[in-house]
Amino acid sequence: MATTTKRSIPLLKHLLRHTQTQTRPVTYMPRPGDGSPRTVTLIPGDGIGPLVTGAVEQVLDALHAPIIFEKFDVHGDMKTIPSEVLDSIKRNKVCLKGGLNTPMGGGVSSLNVQLRKELDLYASLVNCFNLPGLPTRHENVDIVVIRENTEGEYAGLEHEVVPGVVESLKVITKFCSERIAKYAFEYAYLNNRKTVTAVHKANIMKLADGLFLESCREIASKYPSIKYNEIIVDNCCMQLVSKPEQFDVMVTPNLYGNLVANTAAGIAGGTGVMPGGxxxxxxxxxxxxxxxxxxxxxxxxxxxxANPVALLLSSAMMLRHLQFPSFADRLENSVKRVILEGKYRTKDLGGTSTTQEVVDAVISNLD
Structure with missing residues (x-):
């Protein structure tokens, strides 16, 4: 009898956990009008962009999500973002976009950078985490890289001093450094994160990165419940590929953030599965x-x-941003189930599936 009782305890615990996960939240009370459809600007972009944005359209339609897309044809070889596209984003407040190709050299500026500057999108957020069922070199990776998005080397202040000599200016301001640091600590506080790590090269760039660090320290002093660390960017890269699980939230200047986010994404499963905004x-x-x-x-x-997972998960982030949490949860859970089952995966994840086959699997797994 005692043996039977002991054996039944783990089963009861499993059933309780399963029951708890199926319980609907009771603390979310929408405001009147929260269910009204929201118009979102859609930029399919270049290359695989139309494929993966098309995947999102199909899944959101199957979800019956209250989203109406306003679609625009924009390509990276354009000189500027068309005014009607900027007007649409300013009016709708939210945009979903595929990749925009940036020509190498030739004096053509990046439309991605133009968009960030024009709309003052000062914070880039990339969430790099292990997806259950997707084998990677490291486990327990859950890193959020928060990158300053409007200055640094990406300010684009370059000129040729004399033939054969080019000067490129790195701009760091106290205002932008404090603003991104505050965003990082607010994110950590609101998402129950424990540590914020500032990435820098202040041992060499003593004034520019020194100012960034001073700003981070000042903001950190206002969040005593969150641990604050600092790490030099070259050591950071080495630590990322050897012990990535030690990092939680990372706050960086512009260029370092681009490198760190892509490195972290590669470690956690690849760029095809990492959401951002x-x-x-x-x-x-x-x-x-x-x-x-x-x-x-x-x-x-x-x-x-093309792998649609990254943009599907980014769409879940978008749905939460728009205060549609239930739709976001259903979308994210369906994507995770497809990854866990392992039957439908694109080549970058070790499979042979097409974009459409992954989309069909995600739709069939929606609850």
Whole structure:
């Protein structure tokens, strides 16, 4: 009898856990009008962009999510973002976009950088985490990289001093450094994160990165419940590939953040599964979290085998931003179930599935 009782205890615990996960939240009370459809600007972009944004459209339609897309044709070889696109984003406050190709050299500025500056999308957020069922070199990775998005080397202040000599200016301001540090600590506080780590190169760039560190320290003093660390960027890269599980929230200047986010994404499962977005005081643009591979190779476009997971998870972030948490949960849970089952995966995840096959699997797993 005692043996039977002992054996039944683990089963009861499992049933209790299962019952708890199925319980609907009782603390969310929407405001009147919260269910009204929201218009979102959609930029399919270049390369695999139309494939993965099309995947999002299909899944959100199957979810019956209250989203209406306002679609615009924008490509990276354009000189500027068309005014009607900017007007749409300013009016709708939220945008979903595929990758935009940035020509190398030639004096053509990046439309991605233009968009961030024009809308003052000062914070880039990339969430790099292990997905259950997807094998990686490291376990227990759950890193949020928060990157200053409007200054630093990306200010684009370059000129040729004399033939053969180019000067590129790195701009760091106290205002922007404090603003991104505050966002990082607010994010940690609101999401029950324990540690914020500032990434820098103040041992060499003593004034510029020194100012960034001073700003982070000042903001950190206002959040005593959150541990604050600092790490030099080259040591940070080494630590990321050896012990990534030690990091929680990371706050960085512009260029370092791009490198750190893509490295962390590669460690946690690849750029094809990491969600992200860019946010400012008034607007937000959601896209694939890691910039590497967000346009993709032509053969992936031709074979229609682009991985839609990153943008689907970014869309879940967008739905939460729009205060549609139930739709976000259903979408995210369905994607995670597909990854866990392992039957439908694109080539970058070790499978042979097409984009459409992954989309169909996600739709069939919606609860």
């Amino acid at each position: 860019n946010v400012g005081a008034d607007h937000a643009v959601f896209e694939q979290g890691a910039s590497a591979g967000n346009v993709g190779k032509q053969k992936i476009v031709d074979r229609k085998t």
